[in-house]
Amino acid sequence: MNKEQCYQIGYISKVHGLRGEVTVVLDVDYPEDYEDLEHLFIEQKSRLTPYFLEHFVLQPGNRVLAKFEELDSIDAVSPLVGAEIFLPLSELPKLDEDQYYYHELVGFEVFDETEGLIGKVDQIYDLQTQDLLGVTFKGKEVLIPIQDGIIQKVDKAAKKVYCQLPEGLLEIYLED
Incomplete structure (x- = not known):
């Protein structure tokens, strides 16, 4: 194992x-x-x-x-x-249709309501203070907090995560 x-x-x-x-x-x-x-x-x-x-x-x-x-x-x-x-x-205990385990999100496409497709979930960061999605966007890793208000919906059948990212979040990661 x-x-x-x-x-x-x-x-x-x-x-x-x-x-x-x-x-x-x-x-x-x-x-x-x-x-x-x-x-x-x-x-x-x-x-x-x-x-x-x-x-x-x-x-x-x-x-x-x-x-x-x-x-x-x-x-x-x-x-x-x-x-x-x-x-x-x-x-793992079975979940309801609208529930998910974080590890299941790896490989899902992430969409922001204004930016559109951000990228695929490469990794889940399970930190003591907060859980994060690691997504590659324009060649840079972007960390998206897994919390209500940011994650709007997860469609397990379509393998998509819909987000409403805080203003300026993507720009922070794109700065050199």
Whole structure:
């Protein structure tokens, strides 16, 4: 399993107790969708390694108390602290017709209501403060915030994103 076939759901933040439990911070909209996990993948040395779970108990604040099979001590789980946690894309919860996952937008054409076709989405930037579409426009990368008011509509069938870009946004990127 490689990272391109997976999506990140969070990371291991710290060891919990003496018996090999860890605290996981989830970066998902609906943590309850992940309550019944039986396994997950942990990134170690740029590789994803499968781990089977004894329990995965939701806690307040998008946190989870997790226990992995066969890891029964602080020494066994300490090297996992800070590691990112992944699941296969095939396990993504199904969405309504008008909803989408950001990774699905890669390759979609982006249209601005005044400029017309901007370009195709090359990359999604998942930053702590804001998520951005990376689009090549006139040979330069333009970063478009993914937020209501800017993204007007996403047509998944036609693979198009319709935007109302803030005045001057494109010009900032075209300046030398």
